[in-house]
Amino acid sequence: MEKLINDFSFGLFFWQTLIFIGLIFLLKKFAWKPILDAVNERETGIKNALLSAENAKKEMQNLQADNQRILQEARLERDSMLKEAREIKEKMIADSKTEAQAQGLKMIEQAKAAIESEKNAAMxxxxxxxxxxxIEIAEKLLKDELSNKEAQTKLVEKMLGDVKLN
Structure with a gap:
């Protein structure tokens, strides 16, 4: 170190300082700025990529939530449609039973009416x-009775006895 202090020259120091300051100026102007710009650009790209990834994650969560909601709505709609179909089926069965019973009762009534009509006609x-x-029997009896004079008299007396005067 003593040798450095003894051999110290101001001219050499001045030129070295001047070259050093020029070198720093040139590095700042041509090297540091592009290096810092590249680093800043890379940092911005990384931030943008992270933001994009975060947005994509949120979008994926939203889509999953929408898918779940749509799936739930579809299940509810399916259950509703099945319930409605069951109700329609049960109503159709009940209506068919009612109609069949009404038709059966109508047929029974028609059969009863036909039987009654046939019965009345037969009667x-x-x-x-x-x-x-x-009439035929009465005619035959009257012919037999009226052919005999004595029988006629008995018949007239009998009829007169049956008739009561008021």
Missing amino acids: AELKSQVSTFS
């Missing part, structure tokens, strides 16, 4: 035949 026919037979 009328029977009465007609009975009255015809009765």
Whole structure:
């Protein structure tokens, strides 16, 4: 160190200082600025990439939430449609049963009416035949009774005895 102090020259110091300051100025102007710009640009790119990744993550969470919501709505709609279909099916079955019962009752009533009509017709026919037979029998009896004079007298007396005067 003593040798440095003894050999010290102001001219050399001045030129070295001047070259050093020029070198710093040139480095600042041509090297540091592009290096710092590249570092800043890289830092900005990394920040943007992180923000994009964060936004993509949020977007993915939103999409998953939307998918869950849509899926839930679809399930609810499906359940609603199935319930409605079951209700329609049950209503159709009940309506069919009611209609079948009504048709059955109508057919029974028609059958009863037909039976009653046939019964009345048969009764009328029977009465007609009975009255015809009765008249025929009465005619035959009257012919037999009226052909005999003594029997006629008995019949007239009997009828007069049956008739009561007021």
